[in-house]
Structure formats: structure tokens, C-alpha cells
Amino acid sequence: MEHAAHNPDEEQFIVRNLKEIIQILTDLSKRHEMLKVSFNHDVCLTNIISVDVKNHSVYLDIGLDDAFNSRLLASHQVVFSKDNGIRIKWTSTNISLATLKDGKAIKIALPQTLMRLQRREFFRLATPIVNPVPCLIPVSDEANPVDRTLELTLVDVSLGGIGVISADPLDSRLVIGASFNQCKISFP
Structure with missing residues (x-):
């Protein structure tokens, strides 16, 4: 089971509703938001290509460096985060390579939880x-x-x-x- 990497203080910001998680990830995809990918001691940027609700999968853009991609695919825990504006963060443990009609992509399971932290208390x-x-x-x-x-x-x-x-x-x-x-x- 995958869990969002979060501090105990962030517990109130954990999203567990699958429909809400799908909506958040779909919005990130539509807005082409950049996500930071952190694993071991490596960091890179990517964005969500699509959310496949039927197969409970998320597809992300893959990097050009094959050696880096190999380290990413071999990693046991990867943290995806968006730190600007509304903070969003989740952890994935099952990362694989997928071939889509437009080329290769990173495939992860739809997260069961994610942290969504809006710093302001009210909608702006x-x-x-x-x-x-x-x-x-x-x-x-x-x-x-x-x-x-x-x-x-x-x-x-x-x-x-x-x-x-x-x-x-x-x-x-x-x-x-x-x-x-x-x-x-x-x-x-």
C-alpha cells in the first residue's frame, strides 16, 4: 500500500477520497504543472500526461537520460510533489515503464492518499x-x-x-x- 510522505502536522491535509485524488491529479495534468520527483538522492522534474481511472494508473513524462530513468525505475520509493501554490505530495512504490501511443512514459499506481495543503484558510x-x-x-x-x-x-x-x-x-x-x-x- 502506498502512503503520502507527510509530517504528523499535515495529517489533516491528507486526501483519502479516490474521486478527489483523481480530480486533483487530472487538474495537474490539464494545467501541465511541473512535479518534483525525488528518490534516493536524485531529483528531477516531470508532469502528468494522463490519469487512467479504469486501470487505476497515472502516466508521467519520462526523462531523456536512460541511466537516470533506470535509477528511477529501480527505486523502491519515489516522492512526487508540487511545492508552488497549493502543495501536493504523494509517494509511489511501484514505478514502471509504459509505452503509450505518443512514446514511453512512467507508469505509477493511482495513489491511495495524497497530501494537499493550501496555506490559506479561505478560497482566494x-x-x-x-x-x-x-x-x-x-x-x-x-x-x-x-x-x-x-x-x-x-x-x-x-x-x-x-x-x-x-x-x-x-x-x-x-x-x-x-x-x-x-x-x-x-x-x-
């Missing part, structure tokens, strides 16, 4: 890039009693807060945990 909605959404933050302090307004560009929004882009240098009042009143965001 991205805002338009072409027509950026302004975020106006009124600021004042004892050294400068004249009220000013910082105009930042909204990147994303969630129930837990917003993400903004600020010009360099960053205003000294924009620090982690800061709270502002009477801000204005004009959604289109």
Missing part, C-alpha cells in the same frame, strides 16, 4: 489583470497629520483578507497584521 478570488482593481487606503500618522491615500492594486480577495501590489519602496504602515479603516475597493 483573483482580480482582473487587464483592468486592475484599485484599493484605496487612507493613512495618517502623528509625524504627518495630513491625511493621504495609498492607491494599491488588488491582486486577490478572500474572506480572510486581500492581496495587493505596492510600489517600491513599501509604505512603512504596510506591515503584517496592520489593519486599516475606511478603505475603498471599486469592483467592476
Whole structure:
């Protein structure tokens, strides 16, 4: 049986529902997400070519280096991970070579569990890039009693807060945990 390589603190992020695992892997395939492959002391990058639900298999792109591929296929435990954005990680113990219509591929069994860690507690909605959404933050302090307004560009929004882009240098009042009143965001 294959288990996701994870820390005890990550137990709450382990996905065990087969349909959800298939959906996660299919999404990775559709978005051509790069995965880090770690085994023994080797590391490489690959991506998912397809998820074969009927045969409970996952096909991944194979490298060009035959010696490296031989070490990968001989490995007893391989960790697949995506570390940027939402972290996804699982371990496979049965790796083989498959021949698909487009060429050779790495074949692994559909993982029974995987770790999916979204660092933020709330879903984040991205805002338009072409027509950026302004975020106006009124600021004042004892050294400068004249009220000013910082105009930042909204990147994303969630129930837990917003993400903004600020010009360099960053205003000294924009620090982690800061709270502002009477801000204005004009959604289109």
C-alpha cells in the first residue's frame, strides 16, 4: 500500500477520497504543472500526461537520460510533489515503464492518499489583470497629520483578507497584521 510522505502536522491535509485524488491529479495534468520527483538522492522534474481511472494508473513524462530513468525505475520509493501554490505530495512504490501511443512514459499506481495543503484558510478570488482593481487606503500618522491615500492594486480577495501590489519602496504602515479603516475597493 502506498502512503503520502507527510509530517504528523499535515495529517489533516491528507486526501483519502479516490474521486478527489483523481480530480486533483487530472487538474495537474490539464494545467501541465511541473512535479518534483525525488528518490534516493536524485531529483528531477516531470508532469502528468494522463490519469487512467479504469486501470487505476497515472502516466508521467519520462526523462531523456536512460541511466537516470533506470535509477528511477529501480527505486523502491519515489516522492512526487508540487511545492508552488497549493502543495501536493504523494509517494509511489511501484514505478514502471509504459509505452503509450505518443512514446514511453512512467507508469505509477493511482495513489491511495495524497497530501494537499493550501496555506490559506479561505478560497482566494483573483482580480482582473487587464483592468486592475484599485484599493484605496487612507493613512495618517502623528509625524504627518495630513491625511493621504495609498492607491494599491488588488491582486486577490478572500474572506480572510486581500492581496495587493505596492510600489517600491513599501509604505512603512504596510506591515503584517496592520489593519486599516475606511478603505475603498471599486469592483467592476
